[in-house]
Amino acid sequence: MLYYIGAISLILIGMYAVLTKKNLLKIVVGLSIVDSGVNLLFISVGYVKDATAPIFSMPSLTADKMVDPVPQALVLTAIVIGLATTAVALGLVIRLYDHHKTLNINKIRQLKW
């Protein structure tokens, strides 16, 4: 339960940063916090009480005492995708800074209406 609340708080804090922070880098930071929150939420969804990791490293481990492996597999993918998004976003931020000499999103509004 605590995991859920922690994850949701992370998502909301990240979104708050995305919605209100003027600095482009802060917005990207916000996006990555949201990502972390989503990942945590997903893993906690797959958790089973008193179970082990889904690796048959010892013969004593049995299938019915393991956590759900699917969310873990999905989150692995999601983390990498999050990194890719962050990298592209930062590339764009560097480009934007190059052109505008500022990181303030309110000053980067050439395209409107």
Next chain:
Amino acid sequence: MSWLAVLVLVLVVVQIIAALFSVWQKDLLLAALGTSAISVVLSVLFYLLQAPDVALTEAAIGVALSTIIFVIAIKKTDRYEE
């Protein structure tokens, strides 16, 4: 309440504080380190949730790489928020 639950509580609280810290911190370098801290805690939480694979990935990617590209980006732009 078992010690595990307390640990989780502490970790979650630390994580939220780190998140708030990186959102409000004017020095972007520190904010990036804040996300790194979130990732560290996250990694531990993943381990506690019996997901060692994910924990390892988070440690490698979230803690190291992601933070580093943030730092590089900050280097290439402004360090301080206006």
Next chain:
Amino acid sequence: MEFSPVLYIAIPLFAAFLIPLLGKVSKTLVKLTPGIVFLYLSYGSILLFPKAMEKPIVQVVAGFKPPFGISLYYGATAAFLITMVTIVGFVIWLYSYKFIIREPIEKYYMLFMMLITGSTGILLTGDMFNMFVFLEITSIAAYSLTAFLRDKDGAEAAFKYLLIGSFSSTFYLLSVMIIYSYTGTLNFADIAGKIDLIPPMAKGFVLVLVLVGMGIEAEMFPLNGWAPDAYSQAPSPVGAVFGGIVVKAGLYAMIRIVFLFFKTPEVMQFLIFMGILTLLIAEMAAMRQHQIKRMLAFSSIGQMGLVIIALGIGTMGSTSAALFQMFNHALIKSLLFFAAGYLVFHSGSKQIEDLEGLGYDKPVTSFFFAVGALAIIGLPPFSGFWSKLLILVSVAKAGDIAILLLILTGSVIEAIYYLRAVVKLYTRKEVPDNVRRTPISGLVAMGILAAIILYVGLYPGVIEKWLAPAANNLLNAADYIKAGLF
């Protein structure tokens, strides 16, 4: 080796991995590769299309039966849309051949190929999380392509797109999570069968997340703030990619999910409402644009609104009309973006004002623009007319005359602003001698599109006969479940 639907995803990907190596050999080879890929995929379409129309082809990946492995669902709808993507993709490649002259050329084609992978993946996949992956591939490729010119505005547009796109993927991932946590499966067909396991409240939340998350990709108002910027600042062929491929894939994803899991009258009503809102506001905004590509972007949003209305009506006729409209819009909007690309290039300005006199200076390009404009308004000899007519008929059959009139209001506005641009083009004005010519490859690309538009306009039966199975495939959830789980 028999042609398998998975090749629609694998071949472009293979090409994307191969291009950097080919780049070491020669630039021409890099430029040619996508063309070969598209020709091969079209060949595949010819083989598979008729089969898929009769019975959906479900292809398993990695040899595990669904729902345990990922399966690809090549049904009639997907076949229809993928064929569209191959045609549009081929033409876009042809156009890009001479249009993209800025380095890094090989990166452009790599991104383009991966974007095709992503879109065909979205159209084909039968797995909810897999769709997320392909959605991300498409989006990241699209962000990078938007900023490809590396100018001030391109980067800005790309950043906005990324910002909104991240929300889209986050929402979608959350909805995947909630669905998985209740049903324990990720396969669409499997989920559709177990959708009642989700308690109503979570179900409602998922619905909201999916509608908003996918609505962003489908350019639904007010979630489409990214679209005009991205369309107008990306290089012209990329604008065509957005209008012809990316949005269609996003809309398909949304509609597939909604039709499979949440097809209730209320949701359909909501879709109609959002469609009308999108259509009218986009058309009104387009009317007041001063930049030609921005105008095209808003018009594109408006057209998507029209498609959403037709899908929301949800009858057999309206759905097939919506698919027809999607097909036509993909072709016509590509043609418009192509022509606008060279017009902007020749006049050296993005403003509609500065297009004056180009109709006489660059007659062929201008002619193609005019053809596109006429076609998208829905003038009879062109294909746009039939789809619009079918949509209107299905709306009238549903008995909603108010919607009919609202659609027509949108059409009148659309007709007027397109006309203004065309008239501007043909206003007499001495233009300084311009030695730059529209290259042959660009003209051929536009010519192919114009020919298809005209041909379909004269013989709508060519497309029409495929619409019924495609619409049936989209509407009939029970068949999907049966085929998807075999």
Next chain:
Amino acid sequence: MISVPVILSVMFLGGVLAWLANRFVPKGASWTAAIIAAFAGYLVFALPSCGGEYTLALGSITLVWKSTNYSALFAMLVAVLGFLGILYSMDFMAGKKNLGYYYMNFLFALGAMLGIVYSQDLVSLFFFWEVMTWSSFMLVIYSGEEKSHKAGIKYFAYSAIGAYLILSAIVILYAQSNSFLLSENVKMFSGMSLGTQIMVISFLALGFGVKSAMMPLHVWAPEAYKESPSGFTAVFSGALSKMGIFGLGLVVFKFAANTEFFVYVRETLAWLGGLTAMLATFYAVIQSDAKKLLAYSSIGQLGYIIVGLALGTPLGIMAALFLTIMHGAFKAMLFMSAGAVYMRTGTTSLDDVSGLITKMPLTFLTALFGIISVAGIPPLGGFISKWMLYQALLETNHYFLIIVIFIASTAAFLYLYRFIFSLFLGQREKEFEHVKEVPWSMLVPMMLLTLFVLVAGVFPGLVLDPIGKAMGYLGNFKASWEPQVVFSAWGEKINMQVIAGTIGTIFILGALFIGFKNRKATRVVSTKDIHTAGEIPTENENLTYAVNFNQPFERAIAPILKWSVDKLFNLLGENLESTFEYLRYVYTGNGQTYAMYVILMVVILILFSGSIFGIHL
């Protein structure tokens, strides 16, 4: 075997051919176009008036083209006027740029009009309707000047609204009947619900009304007529606007006739037509440009036609259809003569040109016959139609409408006289001393039409014959007529030849008398050398008598002119556009705001999910 598609493909392929010809042969376009128009005209006349049927299956939609008696009437009008218009254009347009474009669109417009009248299904009707709109639009903007573009966009905007109204009516009909065939829809129309009937009829009437420039939807017409090249204006006003009448005829007698509220439809249309006739005439009076004047006159005449159609009695329909043909002829004559004046003097302003009678006698003669016909003076064609119209109004007891029509007819004299007087009569300015008569290729069409107007006036039976058949198509109307004879309301027969002979004699005698009396009786002074007491006019002030010709009348009708529909629509349009302007401020350009919209959307959907999706969160 002549069938409809043959005629249509001759026209459309001919258009392309003309365009190609222009590329390779100088003057090639005009000859090609003339030959094609002549050939197509021959085909139209050779086509049996009930036949030439052709069915084309397009996907799930079947298109049917067929010639009926009703369509044959309009087809002949289009074919003849089209050929004459192209003939006229040969020299009128000589030396202009982009002739291939001109003739291509001209032929396309003609082909589209033929397509409209031959269509037996609603889809091809709409199809050709749009083609007609576009090709005529292309011709309106032909000159490529700013003004013509404005006029063109205005024309197009109204046409688009009209066309989409027609389309929505078509779609509503299809939704009910599952067929696009005209005959099917007519058959099933009486069985549809009242709401559907009202909607279909009002949409169709409005849609066709736009093209026939019915008030208050006429605003596009004056400028569009003025800006299009005169050779086409003749067809534009003479034939193209008649497509609206064609459609209205179908609406009134094929659809509305089967409903319970038929009488209201008729009355509304009749009054709209009457008002159109009257107001348009008033506007025509105050114009100072020949083509605009004729444009308003054209609107007014179409008003008469609508009145006639709306009366719904055999005599009324006969009057309307007769006037349709006659108006086609005489308005073409007038536009052609105005075009001839324009060609030689470079302007159509009534204030500047004067006294061309001796320089361009044949053009003058055409204009003279034209205005006599418009005014409805026997023995020319216009008289017959007016006569029958009054008869029909009397027959149906529309006394107020008679007054309206009468006012319109009387006021028409004012502008008609001004037209001929300002251009041809009076004293000639020095600058027009070297004006010559226009070449034969322009005179021939004008003369032919003049002859036709005269013959039709004397032998109305020639024209009444096809009209009678057309009426048979519209409904079970038994019309009786005899050649050379019109009936009066009191059952008396009036022999047109006697009247023609009498009036002709008086006319010739009068002309001779005036000619002899005024011989050498005038002294020539410069018209601009007028000294008024105490004031010295500046050089730029035009003091010709043609300025403010009808000023007293203008003053009299000033209150009516004050609220112009044109201004109203303009205001509406501007307000709408500024509303659009505000709406697009939604797109603020700030990415964060867009993100906020996304969250806002989520919140709205969550909060109202109960009422939107029926799922309570």
Next chain:
Amino acid sequence: MRKAIAILLLAIVGYYFINVFIHMPFGEKREGVGKYYLENTVKETGAANVVTAIVVSYRGFDTLGEVTVLFLAATGLGAILFGKRGEKRRLQGASVIVKTTSMMLYPMVVLLGAYVFVHGHLTPGGGFQGGAIIATGVLLMFMSYRHFNVSHNALTWIESLAGLTFATVGLIGLALGTTFLQNFLPLGTPNDLVSAGIIPIIYIAVGFKVGAELTGVLDNMLKTIR
């Protein structure tokens, strides 16, 4: 103003969010594909690590997509930052101690990364983690040596070849008349290094690819002139 609206909106979203999740069972066993995987992975794929089996085998297609996403990020970054590269870096060279240590650590880190992805099907970790570790190693060198350069040619070759290997392994499955990415090698005994069919091949390819791509990303960003 904006902040107040944002807080209000997010509070509403958060409330319903928590409301949805509060009713979601936490820590309970779930029927569904997860259970099937746990029970059948060893039998069907021969991999001891179920997560790896899912990632590479059952949902190998996702992984292909994931690799593509990374490749895309490297390519996209290259396209976005193209023409902004320069050799003049503001980074100061590190001290001798750091230099020597990183010189010694570098091969070990790379080796560790390689170990992680080669043993992906046996232990926690796999291609991605291994690749990320390799990239970190390269980063170490970037940090310590001012003039440390990676060969672009080599990166391109590694990226492309690894990607092509992955795609080709998939296509071989198809060519053999089965399905895309289907295993065509013997499964071997679980917990052996050479086991689990094509999983190690794919993971090695992924490891190389991810390592090269992340290095490319770092290189692209580092070499960008401010």
